[in-house]
Amino acid sequence: MAPIKLITVNTAPERAKRLIARVVDDMKEKYEIEHVANIERVEDVKETVERERPDVLFTASMWTPEQAQEIVAIAKETCPNVKTLSLPYGLQVEKGPDAVVEYIKEKFPSVLGQ
Incomplete structure (x- = not known):
């Protein structure tokens, strides 16, 4: 099975890399x-x-719902089959990185349609 190619949209690239490494x-x-x-x-x-x-494309929790919707719309317009997950606004700030990792792990199967 080919690897699942993931893109994150996050203004803090090092944090995104660390969190996704934990999820992976x-x-x-x-x-x-x-x-x-x-x-x-x-x-x-x-x-x-x-x-x-x-x-798959993830939008990070620093994006407002409106910004996340715009990012997802651009991604889907560009690549119609891309699956997306938008983290709830403020999740990282309010609950920390562990909550982000758990949220992604919980939602990932349904994002893939499994």
Whole structure:
């Protein structure tokens, strides 16, 4: 089975890399996830999605619901089959990185339609 190509949209790329590394490690028995890129600006979503053709795109919790919707719309317009997960606004700030990792692990199967 080919790895699942993941792009994150996060203004803190190092934090995104660390959190996704934890998710990848925790879920490696069930999924092979490859974090292919992080996008820091909404303006770069279209170009990066075109280049990487991800299977999944996550928007981080620093984006408001409106911003997350815009990012998802751009991604789906560019790559209609991309699956998306938008973390609830403020999750990282309010509950910390462990809550982010748990949220992703809980939602990931349904994002993939499993």
